[in-house]
Amino acid sequence: LLPHLVKIRQLARILQLDAAVSLDRGDSARVLDDILKTIAIAQSLEKEPTLISKMVEFACLSISCDETENLLSVGHLDSASLRLLQAKMEELENSIRFENAMLGEFCITHQGLQSLNSAKDFVRLLGEAEPLRWTDKAFIWLLLRSGMVQLGDLKTIEIEHRIITLMRDSKSAEAFMDGLLPIQSECRELPRLYSFAKIFLPSTFPAFQRYGRIIAMLRAERTAIAVELFRRDTGHLPEALGELVPKYIDAVPGDPFASGKPLKYIKGNLYCGTRTKEDADFIMRKGFAVYSV
Numbered sequence: 119l120l121p122h123l124v125k126i127r128q129l130a131r132i133l134q135l136d137a138a139v140s141l142d143r144g145d146s147a148r149v150l151d152d153i154l155k156t157i158a159i160a161q162s163l164e165k166e167p168t169l170i171s172k173m174v175e176f177a178c179l180s181i182s183c184d185e186t187e188n189l190l191s192v193g194h195l196d197s198a199s200l201r202l203l204q205a206k207m208e209e210l211e212n213s214i215r216f217e218n219a220m221l222g223e224f225c226i227t228h229q230g231l232q233s234l235n236s237a238k239d240f241v242r243l244l245g246e247a248e249p250l251r252w253t254d255k256a257f258i259w260l261l262l263r264s265g266m267v268q269l270g271d272l273k274t275i276e277i278e279h280r281i282i283t284l285m286r287d288s289k290s291a292e293a294f295m296d297g298l299l300p301i302q303s304e305c306r307e308l309p310r311l312y313s314f315a316k317i318f319l320p321s322t323f324p325a326f327q328r329y330g331r332i333i334a335m336l337r338a339e340r341t342a343i344a345v346e347l348f349r350r351d352t353g354h355l356p357e358a359l360g361e362l363v364p365k366y367i368d369a370v371p372g373d374p375f376a377s378g379k380p381l382k383y384i385k386g387n388l389y390c391g392t393r394t395k396e397d398a399d400f401i402m403r404k405g406f407a408v409y410s411v
Contacts, residue, residue: 167219173328337371
């Protein structure tokens with residue numbers, strides 16, 4: 119349905135391969151050029167009104183972050199170029215928005231709900247999600263006869279509207295991630311009469327987790343650049359990220375998975391928290407390395 123996304127991913131992979139070959143040849147300037155082109159490709163998708171476009175945008179940004187890490191590890195960029203890349207990472211972090219994508223999904227979902235006008239269509243949709251017993255089909259028939267399906271439609275639209283409002287009102291990625299937690303918990307606890315909400319809404323949450331991880335990666339990359347600039351000036355790595363402020367970075371970036379607490383730094387590695395499904399509330403239980411200096 120969206121063939122241009124396939125071409126964009128292919129182009130991003132070609133640039134990734136070119137960056138790897140250029141790095142092997144010692145051409146750091148070309149690697150930087152490939153990184154900036156990959157970022158430009160990602161930015162071309164910023165205003166597209168679908169979540170799948172957003173996921174492709176994040177995939178391109180992930181590639182650019184990986185290549186930045188490789189470049190810092192074995193490349194030889196001058197300090198001015200590093201500062202340019204650092205500024206670009208900060209610009210990206212501040213420009214990533216979800217509103218258009220969620221509004222598009224809102225419209226698609228609403229249209230899909232309107233198209234399911236018969237019990238046959240409803241049973242088919244639920245049967246694709248999970249096998250249905252005769253008792254399930256009887257329950258669905260009762261829902262349709264009672265008008266409760268329309269109530270489920272309204273619940274889906276209401277929660278999507280709350281997510282869009284949260285996006286608009288959140289001043290930072292961590293505020294959005296924190297505000298999303300109770301909505302996720304609510305969706306998991308919805309009764310069966312909200313069948314549509316239970317089918318459609320959970321499919322959107324992986325995109326939000328991916329958003330948090332991309333923000334963490336961008337913050338880690340610009341922090342790592344600050345660490346490299348510090349190393350060039352002093353000849354050693356900092357003992358703590360506070361040593362980078364304010365000369366190399368304005369402030370220690372926050373962890374989007376930990377309510378904005380500073381990124382964890384153990385000399386040589388940057389970490390941020392991650393939520394797992396080990397309990398019902400997506401409690402942070404461990405950290406993942408987002409960068410190795």
